[in-house]
Amino acid sequence: AQSVTQPDIHITVSEGASLELRCNYSYGATPYLFWYVQSPGQGLQLLLKYFSGDTLVQGIKGFEAEFKKSETSFHLTKPSAHMSDAAEYFCVVSAGGTSYGKLTFGQGTILTVHP
Amino acid sequence: DAGITQSPRYKITETGRQVTLMCHQTWSHSYMFWYRQDLGHGLRLIYYSAAADITDKGEVPDGYVVSRSKTENFPLTLESATRSQTSVYFCASSGRGQETQYFGPGTRLLVL
Numbered sequence: 001a002q003s004v005t006q007p008d009i010h011i012t013v014s015e016g017a018s019l020e021l022r023c024n025y026s027y028g029a030t031p032y033l034f035w036y037v038q039s040p041g042q043g044l045q046l047l048l049k050y051f052s053g054d055t056l057v058q059g060i061k062g063f064e065a066e067f068k069k070s071e072t073s074f075h076l077t078k079p080s081a082h083m084s085d086a087a088e089y090f091c092v093v094s095a096g097g098t099s100y101g102k103l104t105f106g107q108g109t110i111l112t113v114h115p
Numbered sequence: 116d117a118g119i120t121q122s123p124r125y126k127i128t129e130t131g132r133q134v135t136l137m138c139h140q141t142w143s144h145s146y147m148f149w150y151r152q153d154l155g156h157g158l159r160l161i162y163y164s165a166a167a168d169i170t171d172k173g174e175v176p177d178g179y180v181v182s183r184s185k186t187e188n189f190p191l192t193l194e195s196a197t198r199s200q201t202s203v204y205f206c207a208s209s210g211r212g213q214e215t216q217y218f219g220p221g222t223r224l225l226v227l
Contacts, residue, residue, distance in 0.1 A: 034212045043205060044158075044218040051214065090157065094214055102173070103216065105157040 002027040004093045006106035013081045014114050021076040021109045023091030031075045034092040035065055044090065050074065061085070085111045117144065119217040121206050129227050133194045136222050138206030145211040147189040149181065151202040152221075158205065164189055196226045
């Protein structure tokens, strides 16, 4: 069974600084990988996804993530944080195939942005 | 285009009562899902449906019942609510062959 670990429960950055949210997964093959963002009291919005191909994935709001198979990682980065980025971020893995639709969520990382 | 909606957005009920949470999507997506979100557990899959009249259990199905008589609706029923079912419930949908799921705004349920 697949699993996903987000080692940082809470990250604080200053506005304008770069940010990195870490994600490591466990799965026997190449999984489908997602990052979702949840603003307070809101649903989950898809930031980006990786299925195959180019390992550097561009998403919305200036975010990107790089799939590194050797490190089983899919870290989310942004070169310059904005106050509006403050939210909770979830790394998600799906095995696909016969496990279609069965997403496994990480515990989430809360991002705080200081002015 | 409303996308995916959930109702009610907030609900307070008492232990032992039956509660139904509604989910409606306008994309004609084949797949629909119900998750619960709890502190320390992230989101966990309760039930999912691959099409009308086809449903299957997820990770935490006990105490819940689902039905899917129409493609666009996927109600979740708590037959006899318990305090442990206090949570935020999210509905999601995805198209056939598409791995990406789209989430509703959530329903906050408090069981007293």
